Amino acid sequence: MNRYRIAIIGAGSVGLAIARRLSATEKAIILLERHATFGQDASTRNSEVIHGGMYYPTDSLKARLCVAGNRSLYELCDRYDVPHRKTGKLIIANSSAERNEIEDIYRQGEINGVPNLRLIDVLEIRRLEPQVRARWALLSPESGIMDAVALMRFFEQEAIANGVSVRYNREVIGLEKRAGLFRITIRRSDGEIEEILAEAVINAAGLFADNVAAMAGIDIVKNGYKIHWVKGEYFDVDRRHSGKMSHLIYPTPTPVSLGIHVRLRLDGSFALGPNAIYVDAINYDVDPKHLDDFYHGAKRYLPFLSKTDLTPGITGIRAKLQTQGEPVRDFVIRHEADKGLPGLINLIGIDSPALTACPAIAEEVAGIYLNL
Ligand SMILES: Cc1cc2nc3c(=O)[nH]c(=O)nc-3n(C[C@H](O)[C@H](O)[C@H](O)COP(=O)(O)OP(=O)(O)OC[C@H]3O[C@@H](n4cnc5c(N)ncnc54)[C@H](O)[C@@H]3O)c2cc1C
Incomplete structure (x- = not known):
């Protein structure tokens, strides 16, 4: 069975940004995506706005990571020719x-x-x-617009150049911690089932991130993770x-x-x-x-x-993360050691402004991973 240091689940803007960031220093990373290519869910179905960060509550992750992401994104777009415009x-x-x-x-x-x-x-x-x-x-x-596909292509290409195994048509259907390692069950688009082992798992599965957390044994209702x-x-x-x-x-x-x-x-x-x-x-x-x-x-x-x-x-x-009428919820970006799952980093409720924030989210996750 193939063994990796890090398995990232989901090749949206967030999973790809994390793959690029971690691959700058880490080896043996696999990125698993159920679709045939990246960004088929939220990351290409949005306004492609680079948000300023003024809407979000004081000290929230959304506020901090949007303001930081806005700055990083302009720098990155300028430096690597990702089409964008600071429209205001x-x-x-x-x-x-x-x-x-x-x-x-x-x-x-x-x-x-x-x-x-x-x-x-x-x-x-x-x-x-x-x-x-x-x-x-x-x-x-400081608000603007960008080409989200070009941004994700850039992340994907850098991750691949840094040695990440990017695997499309691979849906994660099982996640179990056994003897200090995560055993990940994958269904390929041709119906074949395969298993891999990983020391750490980063759940960036967007609309299905609660599902993936539940596979690992987390009670998503009790923990407020239901999407x-x-x-x-x-x-x-x-x-x-x-x-x-x-x-x-x-x-x-x-x-x-x-x-x-x-x-x-x-x-x-x-x-x-x-x-x-x-x-x-x-x-x-x-x-x-x-x-x-x-x-x-x-x-x-x-x-x-x-x-x-x-x-x-x-x-x-x-x-x-909030149902109709409930107060706005923040991103959950969390190492789940206290749930008996050291090595699992969950990203849940990653709605707007996550496209803007994705480089800063990647930095945040790298900070957590490097201190595991
Ligand atoms: C209508 C709309 C407008 C928005 N406008 C903006 C905006 O202007 N600016 C902004 O900053 N943000 C905006 N957002 C928010 C932003 O688009 C999202 O927060 C961001 O794209 C989330 O990225 P992601 O990578 O977490 O999720 P996604 O892009 O959804 O990626 C998650 C990936 O995980 C994969 N996946 C899921 N389950 C599995 C599994 N079991 N196995 C393998 N792969 C799996 C999915 O196929 C998917 O590719 C908007 C969102 C929407 C919906």
């Missing part, structure tokens, strides 16, 4: 209640150490974004409007999402989304009946929009 972002307000909300976000951003945040008025909004209707806005100059899936749909906007905005435009956030915003692409085209719907099954279709909600929501601040400009786009599913 406006969180807009059109009522006094919304104005209070953006002031709160501003204060939270200051606490979180987000640089260069500024509250701006209608005159400056008109100068920056003449097509957008808003009375006040919070300007986050709830929250679908987000996008509607594409007719390309005749491409280039009309240069900043990301966001409304004020809701408890489960940052709100239906302008998802700018690097080519100047844009979409609206995502909404947030708790679901029990993975289905990436857009419900065309939601078009009206998107249209009316966005028309408030994008007066040039017509209903016929919108067509169904992509969807993604978030891995959330």
Whole structure:
């Protein structure tokens, strides 16, 4: 049976960033992914926004790793030619209640150490974004957009160059600690079953990370690891409007999402989304009946929009730890030694802003692993 020092489960942006980071110093690493290639779940089904980090609670992992990830990601994209643009972002307000909300976000951003945040008025909004209707806005100059596939390809190629065995079409179906080693059972896409041994396991399985933790014998309900899936749909906007905005435009956030915003692409085209719907099954279709909600929501601040400009786009599913109505939960990034599983590092509830945070999450996991 093949034996590895580290097995990483999941080749999304997080698993790949960890593989790249650990392979800089460690040998005998295997990365296992059930799909035929990387990033087929959340990591390519999102807004590709490099977040600033102002929304998240004081001292949370989300706040710390988003602010650090934002900085690392720009450095990395600049250095390795990953397409990206620091567009800046406006969180807009059109009522006094919304104005209070953006002031709160501003204060939270200051606490979180987000640089260069500024509250701006209608005159400056008109100068920056003449097509957008808003009375006040919070300007986050450090927010931007990137090419998530190019980022993951870069991580994958560096990991491979550093000697990581990247194995696609391999679904982990069993994980058991025996005699100081993890025995991992894998189902290949051709139906064959294989087993490998690993000294340490890093669970970066995204939507199924709770499942993987349960395989190792963890009670996911008792430990608060049960993941709830929250679908987000996008509607594409007719390309005749491409280039009309240069900043990301966001409304004020809701408890489960940052709100239906302008998802700018690097080519100047844009979409609206995502909404947030708790679901029990993975289905990436857009419900065309939601078009009206998107249209009316966005028309408030994008007066040039017509209903016929919108067509169904992509969807993604978030891995959330809170059920509907519960307070926002933080990422869980944890060495499970106290659960009798030394060597297992779980990453659970890795929803937004994990694409932004992935280089900082990788640093965090490396810090845990190197101190095992
Ligand atoms: C609609 C939406 C919009 C978002 N917008 C943004 C944004 O603009 N900016 C931002 O920073 N974040 C955003 N996010 C969050 C971000 O996309 C995710 O947090 C991030 O991609 C999570 O990466 P991951 O690697 O943990 O998960 P994933 O990309 O889901 O990867 C997990 C991988 O594990 C694999 N896997 C699962 N189980 C097994 C198994 N048993 N065996 C083998 N492999 C397995 C899966 O196939 C998958 O490839 C958004 C998310 C959504 C859904």
